[in-house]
Amino acid sequence: MRQGTGQGAGRGAARSARERLRERRAAAQGTARRVLSRAGFRRTLRDQLALLWEAAPRVYDLDEPGDLYGSRVVEALERRVAALLGTEAAAFFPTGTMAQQVALRCWAGRTGNPTVALHGLSHPEVHERNAFSTVSGLRPVRLTSEPRQPTADEVRDFEEPFGALMLELPLRDAGFLLPSWEELVEVVEAARERDAVVHFDGARLWESTVHFGRPLEEIAGLADSVYVSFYKSLDGFGGAALAGPRTLVEEAAVWRHRYGGMVFQQFPTALSALVGLDRELPRLPEYVAHARVVAAALREGFAEAGVPWARVHPEEPHTHEFQVWLPYDGDVLAEAAVRQAEETGTLLFGVPWDRAGPGLGVTEVTVRADGLAWAADEVKAAVADFVARVAEVAEEVSG
Numbered sequence: 001m002r003q004g005t006g007q008g009a010g011r012g013a014a015r016s017a018r019e020r021l022r023e024r025r026a027a028a029q030g031t032a033r034r035v036l037s038r039a040g041f042r043r044t045l046r047d048q049l050a051l052l053w054e055a056a057p058r059v060y061d062l063d064e065p066g067d068l069y070g071s072r073v074v075e076a077l078e079r080r081v082a083a084l085l086g087t088e089a090a091a092f093f094p095t096g097t098m099a100q101q102v103a104l105r106c107w108a109g110r111t112g113n114p115t116v117a118l119h120g121l122s123h124p125e126v127h128e129r130n131a132f133s134t135v136s137g138l139r140p141v142r143l144t145s146e147p148r149q150p151t152a153d154e155v156r157d158f159e160e161p162f163g164a165l166m167l168e169l170p171l172r173d174a175g176f177l178l179p180s181w182e183e184l185v186e187v188v189e190a191a192r193e194r195d196a197v198v199h200f201d202g203a204r205l206w207e208s209t210v211h212f213g214r215p216l217e218e219i220a221g222l223a224d225s226v227y228v229s230f231y232k233s234l235d236g237f238g239g240a241a242l243a244g245p246r247t248l249v250e251e252a253a254v255w256r257h258r259y260g261g262m263v264f265q266q267f268p269t270a271l272s273a274l275v276g277l278d279r280e281l282p283r284l285p286e287y288v289a290h291a292r293v294v295a296a297a298l299r300e301g302f303a304e305a306g307v308p309w310a311r312v313h314p315e316e317p318h319t320h321e322f323q324v325w326l327p328y329d330g331d332v333l334a335e336a337a338v339r340q341a342e343e344t345g346t347l348l349f350g351v352p353w354d355r356a357g358p359g360l361g362v363t364e365v366t367v368r369a370d371g372l373a374w375a376a377d378e379v380k381a382a383v384a385d386f387v388a389r390v391a392e393v394a395e396e397v398s399g
Contacts (some may be wrong), residue, residue, distance in 0.1 A: 018331075021331075021334055021335065021338060022352075024338045024342065025334070025337075025338050025341075025350075025352070026042075028338055028341035028342055028347055028350075029042050029341075029347060029350055030042060031341075031345075032341045032345055032346065032347035032350075033345040033346070034345060034346040034347065034370075034373075034374070034382075035346075035347045035350055035370050035371070036294065036347075036348070036350070036365060036366065036367050036368070036370065036371035036374065037350065037365075037366040037367060037368040037370060037371055038368065038369075038370045039235065039366075039368070040235040040236075041231070041237075048237075052268065052271060052272055052275065055275045055278075055279065056271045056274075056275060058275075058278060059271070059274040059275055059277075059278050060073055060076060060271060060274055066265055066267050067265055067266060067267050067270065068264065068265065069262050069263070069264060070092060070253075070262065070263075070266070072267075073267050073270045073271060073274075074092050074266055074267075074270045076270075076274070077092055077241070077270045077273055077274055078090045078091060078092055078241065080274065080277060081228065081241045081243055081277075082243055084216055084217070084277070084281075085216055085217055085220040085226055085228070085243045086216070086217030086218075086220055086221055087220065087226070087243040087244050087245070088244070088245050088246040088249070089243070089244070089245070089246040089249035089250070090241045090242065090243040090244075090249060091241065091242050091243075091249045091252050091253050091256060092239060092240075092241055092266070092270065093239065093240045093241065093242060093256060093261055094238065094239060094240075094261050094263055094266070094269075095238070095239075095240060095261075096123075096201075096203055096227055096229050096240040097124075097128055097131060098240075098256070098259050098261050099227045099240045099241070099242045099252075100124065100166075100199070100201060100227050100242075101131060101132060101135060101136040101138070101259070102136075102242065102252045102255040102256060102259060103199055103225050103227065103242050103244070103248070103252060104116055104132070104136070104138055104164055104166065104199060105136045105137065105138060105255065106248055106251050106252055106255065107163060107164045107197045107199065107224070107225070107248075108137075108138060108163055108164070109251075110197075111163035111164065111195075111196070111197060112163070113161060113162060113163030113164075114137055114138050114139050114163060115138075115139045115140075115141055115160070115161065115162040115163055115164075116132060116138050116139065116140050116141070116162065116163070116164045116165075116166055117140075117141055117142075117143050117155070117158060117162040117164070117165045117166070117191075117196070118140055118141075118142065118143065118165075118166040118167075118168075119142065119143060119144060119145070119149070119150055119167075119168060119171060119174075120142040120143075120144060120145030121145060121147065121168075121171060121173040121174050122166065122168045122171070122173075122201065123168060123172070123173075123201060123203070124140065124166075124201075125140060125142070126173055141158070141160065141162060143155065143158060147173075147174040147175065147177075148171075148174060148177060149167070149171055149174075149177060149178070149179040149183065149187075150167070150187060151183070151187065152183070152186040152187045152189070152190040153190075155187055155190035155191055155194070156190045156193065156194070158194075161194070162194070162196055163196060163197065164196055164197045164198070164199055165187075165188075165191040165196050165197070165198050165199070166199045166200075166201055167184075167187065167198070167199075167200055167201065167223075168201040168203075169184075169200055169201065169202055169204070169205055169208055169219075170204055170208060170318055170319055170321075172203075172204070172321075175313040175314055175322060175323045176204070176314075176317065176318060176319050176321045176322055176323075176364075177314060177318060178208055178211045178212070178318040178319070181212045181213065181214060184212070184222065185222065188222045188223070197224040197225070198222065198223045198224050199223060199224060199225045199226070199227070200220065200222075200223040200225070200226040200227070201227055202220070202226045202227055202228045202229075203227065203228065203229040203232050203240075204229070204232055204233055204319060204321075205219065205220070205226065205228055206228065206233050206234065206281055206284055207233050207284040207285075207287070207288055207319040207320055207321075208318075208319065209284075209285065210284075210285050210288040210289070210319075211288075211318045211319065220243065223244075224244060224245070224248075225242060225243065225244035225245075225248060226242075226243045226244065227240055227241070227242050227243075228240065228241050228243065230269070230272070230273035230276055231276075233276075233280065233284060233320075234273065234276025234277060234280045234281060235272075235276050235279075235280050235368075236269065236272040236273040236275070236276045237268055237269045237272040237273075238269050239266070239269045239270070239273055283369065284320065286372065287320035287367050287368055287369075287371070287372075288317070288319055288320045290320075290367050290371060290372050290374075291317045291319070291320040291321070291322065291365075291366075291367040291371075292316055292317055293376055293379075294365070294367050294371060294374060294376075294379055295312045295315070295316065295317050295322055295365075296312075296376065297376040297377075297379035297380050297383075298312050298324060298365075298379060298383060299312045299315070300376075300380060301379060301380035301381075301382075301383030301384060302326070302383055302387070304380065304383075304384070305383060305384050305387040305388075306387075307326065307327070307387060308327060309326075309327045310324070310325065310326050310327070311323075311324070311325040312324055312325075313325060320366060320367045320368070321364060321365065321366045321367075322364070322365055323362055323363070323364055323365070324349070324362070324363055324364075324365055325356065325360065325361070325362045326360075326361050326362075326390075327359060327360060328359065328360075328361055328390055328394060329355065329359055329360075329361060329394075329397075330352075330353040330354050330355040330356070330360075330361035330362075331353075331355075331397075332361070332390060332393045332394050332397060333349070333353040333361040333363070333390060334352060334353040334361075335393045336386060336389040336390040336392070336393045337349040337350075337353065337386065339389050339393070340382075340385060340386050340389050344385065346382050346385070348379075348382045348383070348386050349363050349365065349386070351363055351364050351366075
C-alpha cells in the first residue's frame with residue numbers, strides 16, 4: 001500500500017513539474033525577444049482584436065451587415081477559397097474535423113462504399129478519437145504507417161476495395177512530408193484505377209506550392225475534394241473550408257447543419273481568415289525558403305557543438321515546418337529550451353519536446369515572419385548556447 005502511494009505521489013510530482021514547465025514556456029513565448037515563429041493565438045485578446053480591426057477593412061467592407069448562419073462575409077470567404085483552389089464551390093466549417101467527416105460521408109453515399117484508405121499517421125487516425133467510425137459510420141483502413149507518404153503500389157495493391165483515398169498533404173506527424181509532384185500524380189491515378197475518389201486533407205496545403213512547383217489550383221485539381229484550414233498557416237482565429245464540385249458542397253452544407261456547424265454568427269473568424277489569405281498566404285513561399293536556411297544552420301550548429309547525433313527532418317524542409325530529433329530525454333530538452341528563453345530572451349524551440357524513445361527527444365520547428373530576421377550564423381550561435389544548457393540540465397538531473 002505504501003509503495004503504491006509513493007508511486008502515485010511520484011507521478012503527481014512529475015505532472016506538476018510538467019505543468020509548471022508548460023506555464024514557463026507560455027510565459028517565455030510572450031516575452032522572448034527572438035523567436036522563429038510567434039503564432040497569433042499566443043497574443044493577448046486585446047492584441048488579436050486590435051490587429052483584426054486594423055487589417056479587416058482591407059479585405060471586407062465593415063459597414064456591411066454581419067453574417068447570419070453562413071451568409072455575407074462567410075459567403076465572401078467561401079467564394080475566395082473556391083477561386084484560389086479552382087473549384088466550383090466551397091463551404092465554411094467551424095472545424096476541419098467536421099469538414100472532413102462530412103466530405104467523406106458524402107462521398108460514401110455516392111460510391112456506396114464507406115471505406116476510406118488513409119495513412120496510419122494521418123490526423124483522423126492519431127488526433128480525432130476514432131471520429132470517422134464512431135460518429136460518421138466510415139471505415140478507415142491504413143495503407144501504411146511508415147513515416148512517409150503512401151506509394152502508388154500500396155494504393156494499387158491494397159487487399160480490399162475502398163470508396164475514397166484520403167491524402168494528408170503535408171503529412172505532419174511524419175515530419176510535414178510531401179511526395180514529389182510525380183509521385184502524387186501517380187498515387188491519384190492509382191486510386192482512379194480502383195474507381196475511388198480522392199480527397200486531400202490540405203490543412204497545410206497553402207504552403208505546398210514551393211515543393212510541388214505548381215500553383216494551388218493545379219494541386220487541388222488532382223483531387224475530387226479538398227479541405228483547407230484557416231488557422232494553421234494563415235494565422236486565422238479558426239475555421240476550415242471544404243472545396244469541390246458544387247453538388248458535393250451543397251450536400252455538405254446540409255450535413256454541416258446536421259453536425260451542429262450552422263453557427264449564428266462567425267464574422268470574426270471569417271474576417272481573420274480573409275486577412276490571413278491577404279497577408280500570410282503571399283508570404284508562405286518566403287517562409288518556406290527561409291525554413292531551409294534555418295534547417296541547414298541547425299544541422300551545422302549541432303555538428304559544431306559536438307552533439308553526437310542530431311537530425312533535422314526532412315533534411316531540406318518541404319514546407320516552413322519540420323522536425324528536430326536530438327539524443328536527449330525530452331524533459332531535459334524542454335527545460336533547456338525554456339531556460340534559454342528566460343535567461344537570454346531567445347526562444348529557439350518554442351513548442352514542447354516529446355519523448356520519442358529512451359534518451360531521444362523530438363520537436364517541431366516553424367518559421368514565420370519573426371524567423372526571417374535570423375541569419376544562419378545567429379541560428380548556429382543560439383544552437384551552441386542551447387546545447388550548453390542541455391548539458392547543464394542533464395548534469396542536474398543525473399546528479
